[in-house]
Amino acid sequence: MTINWFKFASPAAFYPIAGRLIPWFGGIAAVLVLIALYWGFFETADRLGGSNPQKEYYRIIFVHVPAAWMSMWLYLVLAGWSAVGLVFNTRLSFMMAKAVAPTGAIFTFLALWTGALWGRPSWGTYWDWDPRLTSELLLFFLYIGYIALHSAIDDMRRADRAAALLAIVGLVMVPVIYLSINCPDPNQCAALHQRSDPGSIHPSILIPMLTMTLGLWSYSFAAVFARLRNIILSRESDNAWVRDVVAKEAV
Amino acid sequence: MLSVFYSVLARDILLALRRRTDVLTTLFFFIIVISLFPLGVGSEREQLQALGPGVVWVAALLASMLALERLFAADYDDGTLEQLLLTGQPLALLVLAKVLAHWLLTGLPLVLIAPLVAMQYHLEATAVWVMMAALAVGTPVLSLIGAIGAALTLGLRGGGILLSLLILPLYVPVLVYGAGAVTVSAIEIADTEPYFYLLGAFLLGALVLAPLAAAAALRISLE
Numbered sequence: 001m002t003i004n005w006f007k008f009a010s011p012a013a014f015y016p017i018a019g020r021l022i023p024w025f026g027g028i029a030a031v032l033v034l035i036a037l038y039w040g041f042f043e044t045a046d047r048l049g050g051s052n053p054q055k056e057y058y059r060i061i062f063v064h065v066p067a068a069w070m071s072m073w074l075y076l077v078l079a080g081w082s083a084v085g086l087v088f089n090t091r092l093s094f095m096m097a098k099a100v101a102p103t104g105a106i107f108t109f110l111a112l113w114t115g116a117l118w119g120r121p122s123w124g125t126y127w128d129w130d131p132r133l134t135s136e137l138l139l140f141f142l143y144i145g146y147i148a149l150h151s152a153i154d155d156m157r158r159a160d161r162a163a164a165l166l167a168i169v170g171l172v173m174v175p176v177i178y179l180s181i182n183c184p185d186p187n188q189c190a191a192l193h194q195r196s197d198p199g200s201i202h203p204s205i206l207i208p209m210l211t212m213t214l215g216l217w218s219y220s221f222a223a224v225f226a227r228l229r230n231i232i233l234s235r236e237s238d239n240a241w242v243r244d245v246v247a248k249e250a251v
Numbered sequence: 252m253l254s255v256f257y258s259v260l261a262r263d264i265l266l267a268l269r270r271r272t273d274v275l276t277t278l279f280f281f282i283i284v285i286s287l288f289p290l291g292v293g294s295e296r297e298q299l300q301a302l303g304p305g306v307v308w309v310a311a312l313l314a315s316m317l318a319l320e321r322l323f324a325a326d327y328d329d330g331t332l333e334q335l336l337l338t339g340q341p342l343a344l345l346v347l348a349k350v351l352a353h354w355l356l357t358g359l360p361l362v363l364i365a366p367l368v369a370m371q372y373h374l375e376a377t378a379v380w381v382m383m384a385a386l387a388v389g390t391p392v393l394s395l396i397g398a399i400g401a402a403l404t405l406g407l408r409g410g411g412i413l414l415s416l417l418i419l420p421l422y423v424p425v426l427v428y429g430a431g432a433v434t435v436s437a438i439e440i441a442d443t444e445p446y447f448y449l450l451g452a453f454l455l456g457a458l459v460l461a462p463l464a465a466a467a468a469l470r471i472s473l474e
Contacts, residue, residue, distance in 0.1 A: 141420040148416050152407050161471040162403045166417060169399055169464055173421050176453070180424035184431055186445035 009090045011232045012241050018225040025222035032215030036062060040208040060118045061205065066213040068111035068132075070220060071139060074104035078146065079171040082164030094160035095235065097167065098150060099227040103220050105143035111136050131182045138177055142170045156235065255340045256348045263352035266325075273321060277357045278364060281314040285368045296373050303372030304433035307382060308389075310368075311361050311429075312422050315390060318357040319397040319418070320411045322349060323469070327405050336473060342466035350391075350398045350462070358390035374433075381436040381443055388450040389429040395454075395461035396421050402468035425453060 008014045040062035078100045085093035115133055116126040127133070146163050153159035201209075236242045267274060288306045289299055326332040335345050365386055369379045400418035404410040432446035 138420050138423060141416070145417040145420065148413055149403060152404070152409065152413050158471060158474060161474075162468065165399075165464065165468055165471060166403055170421070172460070173396075173424075176424045177420070180427040184427050185435070186428070186431075186449055187435075187442055 006088075006090070009088075009092050011092050011095065011236050012239070014092055015229060015232050015245070018229050022222050022225050022229075025218045025225070029215050029219035029222055032211050032218060036208045036212035036215055039204075039211065044204045044208060057118060057121045060114050062208050062212050064111060064114040064118060065209055066216050067107045067114065068136060069213055070216045071104055071108035071111050071136065073217075074100055074107060074220060075139060075142065075167075075171070075174070078104060078143075079167045082167040086161065086164050086168075091160075091235075092232075094164060095228055095231045096224070097164060098160070099224045099231055100220075101143055101147050101150070102227065103223050105140065105147065107216070107220075108136060108140040108143055112140065134181045135178050138181070139174075142174075146170070252340065252344065255338070256344055259335075259345050259348035260352050263349055264355065267352070267356045273318075274356045274360065277314050277318045278360045280317060281310050281361050282364065282368060284310040284313060286371065289371065299372045300374060300437070301434075303369065303374050304378070304382065304430040305426075306372070307365065307368055307386075307433075308426050308430040311386060311390060312393060312419065312426060314361060315358060315393040316397060316415055316418055316422075317411070318353070319394070319401045320414060322353050322398060322401045323405055324401075324410075327473075332469070333473060336469065342469065343462035346398060346402075346465045346469065347458075347462040350394050350465075353398075354391050354394040358386075358394055361390060362386045375437060378433055378436045382433045384447065385429045385432045385450060388447065388454055389425045392425050392450070392453045392457045393422060395457040395465075398465040399461060399468055402465045402472055405469070405472040425450065428453075 008017065040059055044059070078097050081093045081097040081100065084090065085097060112133065115136070119128060119133075120126050146167055149166055150159050150163040153162060233242055233246070285306055288302065292298065292302065323332060326335070336342060338345075362383055365383050366379050369382060374382065397414075397418050400414045400421075403417065404414045407413060428446045428449045432443045432450070435441040435446065436443050
């Protein structure tokens with residue numbers, strides 16, 4: 001059996017599928033997020049690790065860490081679709097990249113915001129130039145740059161391709177930026193290795209955190225597909241099938 | 252191929268020397284930004300010594316970015332850029348020549364003026380040398396990375412402010428290690444060598460990759 005890899009690369013073919021998938025992803029997201037929140041807030045023990053007791057406010061980790069993970073993952077997705085678009089010259093890939101960007105920016109902002117809320121009681125300050133916070137802030141700037149460049153160019157083809165190139169340049173720079181923020185003094189770079197081994201996290205924290213991550217991932221699918229459908233409709237508005245869809249869906 | 256490189260380089264330098272104000276504006280922007288900081292934060296000697304390296308580097312970042320707007324703009328407006336695209340010569344090489352000319356006219360003056368502004372911040376003689384060396388290695392990286400942004404924002408309304416949004420986050424590594432080298436040079440036991448290795452690595456990486464990316468960006472913008 002030969003698979004036609006490009007079958008769903010056509011906006012007309014993908015539009016109805018995205019529409020059918022949105023409720024599924026939205027539903028899964030709602031269920032997973034509720035489970036994770038319930039588990040994290042009510043089932044996970046109050047104080048873990050006797051020598052280093054955390055207080056109630058640590059529970060923001062169940063939103064903060066998954067949001068931060070998603071923000072980084074979505075930048076990879078954004079750059080990945082940009083690269084696919086530049087290589088194969090497929091319109092839908094660029095639309096996908098454009099649809100991912102706002103969701104990624106929102107998660108980056110959410111990670112920064114929850115980080116600040118956690119920092120206030122535990123560090124005594126909303127903002128500290130902690131390497132993780134700073135990297136996340138720069139990631140936020142990269143997202144904003146992508147969105148700004150895309151919306152500044154009127155010619156859609158140029159906007160897609162220019163923003164895609166920017167996303168890829170950003171991706172190349174991300175490790176360098178990350179290194180420079182984590183290790184501003186190359187004479188003593190041992191501190192680069194932050195200890196964050198998943199095995200060392202208590203299961204009753206790790207499991208709700210992972211559940212939340214899956215929930216947010218599912219939410220990203222739903223949000224991105226919904227945005228994608230709007231982008232498809234507005235860009236393909238000259239085509240007959242769009243007029244049919246609009247005529248059918250508008251009551 | 253090299254003759255193309257030299258002719259673009261010579262042409263850009265000649266054109267810029269006929270309009271010296273452009274070069275001088277960048278230089279004076281650099282000096283003014285640096286002179287404003289002591290007025291804002293106070294002029295205690297120790298505070299200025301601590302702030303100096305960072306301020307000089309941030310000013311260099313801003314000056315280099317402002318100058319970038321003009322890197323392709325004039326050639327874009329009068330159609331020269333399209334002709335360059337059509338020459339059949341490797342576009343990345345032409346971009347490299349333009350960036351080099353641009354750096355010689357806007358980056359090199361910043362390096363040469365650095366001792367003067369270092370005096371305003373009471374920096375020691377060793378720190379001044381380190382700063383000049385760091386700027387000499389770091390500012391070409393800024394021009395190279397910035398060329399990508401300049402090519403992407405070619406001919407857009409509000410291009411300058413947009414350019415800053417795209418490019419400044421990418422300047423962070425150069426800022427961190429460039430300013431870091433100067434700060435560290437004030438401490439006797441600390442070693443500035445690793446900073447220069449890293450800045451040098453950035454320069455080599457940018458020399459190879461940035462012209463290609465900028466050439467691709469120009470093709471997208473002029474399509």
